[in-house]
Amino acid sequence: MCHLIAGDLNTIQDQSALPFRCISPAFRSRGALRCRPQLCSSRQWPEREETEMTSPAQTKNLTVTRHTDIMGRHPGGSRWAEVPIEDGRNRVVWISGPPGTPSDPHIHPDFNEYWVILDGVTRYQIGQYGPIDAEWGDIMIAPAGYAHDIHPIEGEQAIRLGVTHPDSNHDIKGVPPSRLIPADVGLSSPNLIHTSMKGLLEKHGTDSNWKELAVLDARNRALITHELPGTVNRRYWHPDMDKWWAVIAGQIEFSISDQKPVTAGPGDLVFVPGGTSHNLMTIGDKASIRITMTAPDIVHHYTDDQDAPAAPNG
Ligand SMILES: [Fe+2]
Structure with a gap:
């Protein structure tokens, strides 16, 4: 797996010139991902397309959804999403995105959305806040009405668990966050952006x-x-x-x-x-x-x- 060292993904024009290095031992030690430097040197930034969403009934609301099982159902380094849980209040979406997954800034004015980061590093831009790099165990929140844009930037594939409204509407697209101020300065939980x-x-x-x-x-x-x-x-x-x-x-x-x-x-x-x-x-x-x-x-x-x-x- 690789680590994008620097740069706002929205401002970099020559993607092939980006410097990469291998990720920290903390992630390697978890054994979930393999180092594939060729992914970095040949990075292509595809046009935006809908991520395939699978949610076979037999894999929903299991007593235990194993990390190894859900990852094993898909090829490494690929884009996909599954719905392991629907509890009436939420649709829980397990989302995989390799670094370079195209941007999809959007807004939904009527519900909060949040994510638990399970692997890799994912860069969030939420509302007026500057870019935040989220990693293992972090929780990110996009309050209702806050534009949000999500970029996997590190790992063979960055994994996040999205918790969204069961009838979520993601139709208002192309609304980039404004990125003006740092997030979470001096604030205490709950409901921090990060x-x-x-x-x-x-x-x-x-x-x-x-x-x-x-x-x-x-x-x-x-x-x-x-x-x-x-x-x-x-x-x-x-x-x-x-x-x-x-x-x-x-x-x-x-x-x-x-x-x-x-x-x-x-x-x-x-x-x-x-x-x-x-x-x-x-x-x-x-x-x-x-x-x-x-x-x-x-x-x-x-x-x-x-x-x-x-x-x-x-
Ligand atoms: Fe969203």
């Missing part, structure tokens, strides 16, 4: 359990949780919503209803339908990081609470 995972790890450290609310709007609540090995949470269920997680780091054992527990690791998605009891435990010898996606007004029924109703789905 929630940096690296920044959160520097802020909270890695030797304790912590949480950070990254997104809270009328449709969604996204909570980042860092837990040490052996941490177990209380078993509970939620009456009115499906729930899902994106595992960012470590290994987490999910115990859902009376099913055999399943273990999920980096890049895996886990889905639990409403009315289904569940709890989580961080296993192995490393801390885990997960992003929990729920409705904003989440209701918990704890199974060890004698007054709690029984979970309808066990």
Whole structure:
């Protein structure tokens, strides 16, 4: 994989002259991508075309969507998108774009959109904010009415998990962001344009359990949780919503209803339908990081609470 060193992609005229270097060991160590320098030296910037969207019913809302499975369904370095989750509130789109994927600036005035970066580096330009390079574990938000433009710039293919409205309308195209000011200066979460995972790890450290609310709007609540090995949470269920997680780091054992527990690791998605009891435990010898996606007004029924109703789905 390669790393575009410098330059605003919109201002560079001679793409073949761009300097590239290999990406950091942090990404190589994850083993998801291979170094393919030939992609850099022969970079072509194709005309804009619609990314192929596949969403076979048998791969939606699985208890576990494996990172390796979803990546294995497509050739390396290619453009594609799948819909692994539709939970009623959101359409969740797993998007792959190699560096050089053509620009598609657009705007939607009636819903917020956000993304979790799972691999590579993706450059965002959102509303009036200057370009932001997002990488592993980062969350980016385009508030309703903010033009946004997204460029994969690093990795054999940059991977982002888009969380958009189930009836999303992306018809207002060709609206470039204005790029005037730096983003997130002195602000605190939730709902930052850019929630940096690296920044959160520097802020909270890695030797304790912590949480950070990254997104809270009328449709969604996204909570980042860092837990040490052996941490177990209380078993509970939620009456009115499906729930899902994106595992960012470590290994987490999910115990859902009376099913055999399943273990999920980096890049895996886990889905639990409403009315289904569940709890989580961080296993192995490393801390885990997960992003929990729920409705904003989440209701918990704890199974060890004698007054709690029984979970309808066990
Ligand atoms: Fe959008």
